[in-house]
Amino acid sequence: MKGVAGWIFQRVTGVILIAGLILHFSTMHFSGPSQTTFDFVIRRLSNPYWKAFDICFLVTMLYHGFNGLWGIALEYISSLKLLRLSQTLIVGMVLLLLATGVYIITL
Amino acid sequence: MRYKFQTGSFAWLIHRITGAILTLYVFLHLYVLSHLKDPAQYTSVMETMKNPLVKLSEAGLLGLVIGHALNGIRLTSIDMGVSTKLHKPLFWSIFVLGGILFIYGSVFIIGGMR
Numbered sequence: 001m002k003g004v005a006g007w008i009f010q011r012v013t014g015v016i017l018i019a020g021l022i023l024h025f026s027t028m029h030f031s032g033p034s035q036t037t038f039d040f041v042i043r044r045l046s047n048p049y050w051k052a053f054d055i056c057f058l059v060t061m062l063y064h065g066f067n068g069l070w071g072i073a074l075e076y077i078s079s080l081k082l083l084r085l086s087q088t089l090i091v092g093m094v095l096l097l098l099a100t101g102v103y104i105i106t107l
Numbered sequence: 108m109r110y111k112f113q114t115g116s117f118a119w120l121i122h123r124i125t126g127a128i129l130t131l132y133v134f135l136h137l138y139v140l141s142h143l144k145d146p147a148q149y150t151s152v153m154e155t156m157k158n159p160l161v162k163l164s165e166a167g168l169l170g171l172v173i174g175h176a177l178n179g180i181r182l183t184s185i186d187m188g189v190s191t192k193l194h195k196p197l198f199w200s201i202f203v204l205g206g207i208l209f210i211y212g213s214v215f216i217i218g219g220m221r
Contacts, residue, residue, distance in 0.1 A: 011179075011182075011183045011186060014179045014183060017176075018176050018179070018180070021172065021176065030212070030215055036153060037147050037150075037153075038143070038146045038153075041143060041149075042143065045143075061133065062133075064134065065126065065129065065130030066130060068123075068126045068127070068130065069126075069127060069130055072123055072127065080201065093134075097133055097134065097137060098137075100137045100141060101137055104137065104140045104141060104142070104143055105153055107143055107144060
């Protein structure tokens with residue numbers, strides 16, 4: 001996303017991620033040892049609401065994180081060739097993480 | 108690019124570094140979770156996560172998350188019109204709040220309650 005819209009969307013996704021992170025941390029990482037066992041994780045992933053949440057959380061995170069990296073690239077890299085290379089790299093990483101994430105969530 | 112080391116530019120630089128690390132960390136997070144395809148593999152990976160060094164890294168990671176999230180709230184509030192005169196007190200308030208959250212969270216992680 002270009003210009004002001006991208007800049008605003010970075011803030012909007014940031015705020016969404018804080019809410020998502022609180023939910024993610026409190027259910028998965030800060031509620032005792034039983035929450036990360038195989039059975040628990042699989043049972044949680046079989047719930048469609050959690051599936052939907054996880055996919056939204058992943059997509060929002062990927063946008064926010066890689067849009068941020070792209071912003072850093074834009075600021076530090078002046079060579080058009082290198083910029084194009086970093087763009088390809090970023091798109092590649094997003095697709096890889098998206099595919100891996102969706103694979104895990106829909107296991 | 109040069110940074111003048113004042114509270115604001117320091118926070119900005121930290122925001123970029125923590126953001127980049129957190130984004131790349133997702134590779135590791137999803138790699139670990141990809142072992143869910145096999146119960147035995149997943150359980151053995153989870154066993155290695157009990158290593159004290161891993162616990163320490165997790166506490167460090169929590170620190171990065173808290174720093175990035177709270178500084179993000181500060182940046183967004185300034186973007187949305189909170190007076191820039193308040194940016195220093197805002198920085199120190201999130202510093203204290205973040206410190207408390209970090210200590211609380213780290214005690215939980217390293218205390219081995221998971």
